[in-house]
Amino acid sequence: MNLKQAFILALKSLSASKMRAILTMLGIIIGVAAVIVIVSMVNGVTSDIVSRFEKMGATTINVNVMGRGGNRNVSVDDMQNLVDDNPEYLKSMTPVITIAGTTVKNGSANVAPSTLAGVNEYYTGIKGREIDLGRGLQYADSEYRLRNCVIGTYIAKELFGTTQVLGESIKINGIDFSVVGVLDEAADGEEASEDDIILVPYTMSQKITSGFSMGTYTFNAVSKEVADKAQSLIQQYLLGVFGSENAYRVSNMSEMIDTVNEMMASMSLMLAGIAAVSLLVGGIGIMNIMLVSVTERTREIGIRKSLGATPWDIMSQFVVEAITTSCLGGVIGILLGIVGSYAASALMDMKSVVSLGAIAISFTVSALIGIAFGYFPAKKASRLNPIDALRYD
DSSP states (O other): OOHHHHHHHHHHHHHHTHHHHHHHHHHHHHHHHHHHHHHHHHHHHHHHHHHHHHHHOTTEEEEEEOOOSTTOOOOHHHHHHHHHHOTTTEEEEEEOEEEOSOOEEETTEEEOOSEEEEEOTTHHHHHTOOEEEEOOOOHHHHHTTOOEEEEOHHHHHHHHSSSOOTTOEEEETTEEEEEEEEEOOSSTTOTTSTTSEEEEEGGGHHHHOSOEEOOEEEEEESOGGGHHHHHHHHHHHHHHHHSOGGGEEEEEHHHHHHHHHHHHHHHHHHHHHHHTHHHHHHHHHHHHHHHHHHHHTHHHHHHHHHTTOOHHHHHHHHHHHHHHHHHHHHHHHHHHHHHHHHHHHHHHTOOOOOOHHHHHHHHHHHHHHHHHHHHHHHHHHHTOOHHHHHHOO
């Protein structure tokens, strides 16, 4: 008997008992579908996170200076000089002074911004933000400590009910600031988003409140290709100033993207491994049903052997039947997994990226399960004595 004949016999056997075949495949179907859905959802989340990091710029380098006390410190001018002295690696720099515990008012309307930061004129360019109305902060704003600010659309709508707010005045902790620009809307103008932000000249930070943190800087490398070199340059400079790597932390977006990819890949592997337990259960189910099938067809095996069928013919028939059962379950599981991925994406409002690799691996594993768990029943069938098999009732 060749493999084609064995495959045809397997299909006939499965069609003769459809309900049992479906129940036999159920473990494989659930396992394959679960693996595809989980991997697709994790891939979607990873893609979304990575795209957010990339939007912030693969050339962005974040520096947090903790210091060591004493006279060892760096200033904004020191950091700017580092940029000016290395134009082949560094393009621009902004201090990012986070201002906490503020109240922003316009008449009776008030809001507590999720981000109120003291920055310079390079901030919006480094962060990839555009100015929708008016202008961004300029060098003169920081140099002369002008009371100008740039706000997000959420702040504008909360305080004024519109984004047409150029020239309007707001009070930040009782100090009047003039709105000179409105940032482009990046997150539908929602609270606690990229639109819930106020930017002021960094030189005004201390006047607004004493509750601010110094020592955070954001650099922009000339290109993605030299970002690592630019990062090393900053690290070497800070090491020369402080003499200890514990006094500062330097990171770039490329490192963060790599870290996210590694973390999500590990999570995907772990979750897929948990889901794959269903494949093992499905394989055990196939083996049990095949053993039952061998027992039910003992007389048939005896007739075939008496007509000249070899042990290989008998074994191949049952192995092919087990593989066919497993592969059909795998195909159904793949289809359900793809549909389930998009359904879960729609219900959970998350991006889903169906992985061709997960599909290929799931199908291959389902076929291997058919071989592994179908071999023992097939071997048992091939060893039956034809005389004893014919006598079996």
